[in-house]
Amino acid sequence: MLSRRTLIAGTAVLASGCGGLEFSLPSLGSPGVTALTWVSRPIPDLNTGPGIASFEQKLRKMERNLAGDVESLYSPKHGRYSLALQYFDLYAGSYSDPNAEEFRKPEHLAAWLEETEVDLVTVWPDEALALGEMGVLLPLDRFGGADGSDFERDFYSPVLEPYQENGTLYALPVDARPLMLHYDVDYFAQVGVAPPDSSWDWDVLVENALKLTQREEDGTVSRWGLEAHSGMIWWVLWQNEAEMVDPLTLQCQLQESAAIEALEFFRGLIHTHRVSPAAHGTDLSRLVYGPSSSRPAMMYRGGNLRYTRFNFRRAELPRGKVHSMPVSTFPGIAIVAQTAKPEVAYTALRGLVKAIQPYVGVPAEREAVARLGQIRSDLQPNEVTAIQHSMEHARLVPSDLAQSRAMYSLAEALVRGDEVASAVNQACSVLYENQRS
Numbered sequence: 001m002l003s004r005r006t007l008i009a010g011t012a013v014l015a016s017g018c019g020g021l022e023f024s025l026p027s028l029g030s031p032g033v034t035a036l037t038w039v040s041r042p043i044p045d046l047n048t049g050p051g052i053a054s055f056e057q058k059l060r061k062m063e064r065n066l067a068g069d070v071e072s073l074y075s076p077k078h079g080r081y082s083l084a085l086q087y088f089d090l091y092a093g094s095y096s097d098p099n100a101e102e103f104r105k106p107e108h109l110a111a112w113l114e115e116t117e118v119d120l121v122t123v124w125p126d127e128a129l130a131l132g133e134m135g136v137l138l139p140l141d142r143f144g145g146a147d148g149s150d151f152e153r154d155f156y157s158p159v160l161e162p163y164q165e166n167g168t169l170y171a172l173p174v175d176a177r178p179l180m181l182h183y184d185v186d187y188f189a190q191v192g193v194a195p196p197d198s199s200w201d202w203d204v205l206v207e208n209a210l211k212l213t214q215r216e217e218d219g220t221v222s223r224w225g226l227e228a229h230s231g232m233i234w235w236v237l238w239q240n241e242a243e244m245v246d247p248l249t250l251q252c253q254l255q256e257s258a259a260i261e262a263l264e265f266f267r268g269l270i271h272t273h274r275v276s277p278a279a280h281g282t283d284l285s286r287l288v289y290g291p292s293s294s295r296p297a298m299m300y301r302g303g304n305l306r307y308t309r310f311n312f313r314r315a316e317l318p319r320g321k322v323h324s325m326p327v328s329t330f331p332g333i334a335i336v337a338q339t340a341k342p343e344v345a346y347t348a349l350r351g352l353v354k355a356i357q358p359y360v361g362v363p364a365e366r367e368a369v370a371r372l373g374q375i376r377s378d379l380q381p382n383e384v385t386a387i388q389h390s391m392e393h394a395r396l397v398p399s400d401l402a403q404s405r406a407m408y409s410l411a412e413a414l415v416r417g418d419e420v421a422s423a424v425n426q427a428c429s430v431l432y433e434n435q436r437s
Contacts, residue, residue: 034344038120039088044359045304059085066355074351080347081344095331106130120349122331123171125162132170138335140169143346158396159329159364171332172353175360177237177302178390179326181315184297196315205318209275212297224296225275230284232407234397236266239320250426251274260420280415304361316386327394362387402434
């Protein structure tokens, strides 16, 4: 069994064969300093600057950031703690490893956490809830106000929701992934279309997507003006004040007039206006990301968009009847229940989240988003405003299996060209089938 002493010393190699990275602030020899261990997988979209590629290097950047924040009450200096950071590749989800799937089962992860005597751990939402229910993670509500108001004040509510079960919070989110409109700045200028702004609505989206779609003489498309369906299409329902499911009865609501109207609009982008490709899943990925592809001029995406051939920037989604921006989040950081010093571990947790905020696509903390223009030199002022506005209108993307499968069925049918009524009936059937199972 790997002991805490072994981990802190930084001389052990984890079971996966990956070495660890250790730092301590302040010195371990200082009186009253609590030594803590944080085990983490790679954090998606973590961008710490040029020349820093490996996760170990990114941890070193976090180390310097955390050490330099001497004013924060959550810093090692004020919190009187030191950290040993470990990177565990198998825990990160190495899908090429045949044993990885077995290890990621909650009971196996729980046993591993107990054996390694971990204090803090990076978790995905489903892991946080499963481990929390098993008593492996420490409920964080004890550290906030009596009604959890401190967390609601410090973080956006939609990014807290995935880590809550029956009102109990098991982890703090690292990032937010609001769905945004990514657009090719240079191509917009070439075609003579002004960049998207807060005045854009669905009609303006269609008008400009038509201008941006390039067609050859034979009618084939050489560059699409828009691609808005690589992920779930919750946006088209929510922005038209429609829902898939009644939250009380769990009945399918896709037959309601607002939902039908929204889905007709989405289907029209592909089959009436023909500004978006009629491809889904793997076919769409191949079309958009293939070696000979030319990315659509506008794309609905969450998270960062990295593509060196084009200069893409972010704008908020064009509005429908209302502003509603789907958002997701992963991962979070949790406190393992076995920690000997829970209060100190909580201080380190808040310090880690704060240290990471300048390097994720969009921060989860309200304070970091409010000063995004100061902490992110890579963002233009209009992007900062768009992100801030998007987070103020953010709504969590449902994660339950029944709704996810129904939404996939719905989008796939509409992209294929099925009539809305047929697509809706099929999606409702998928919803009910998965609810029963």
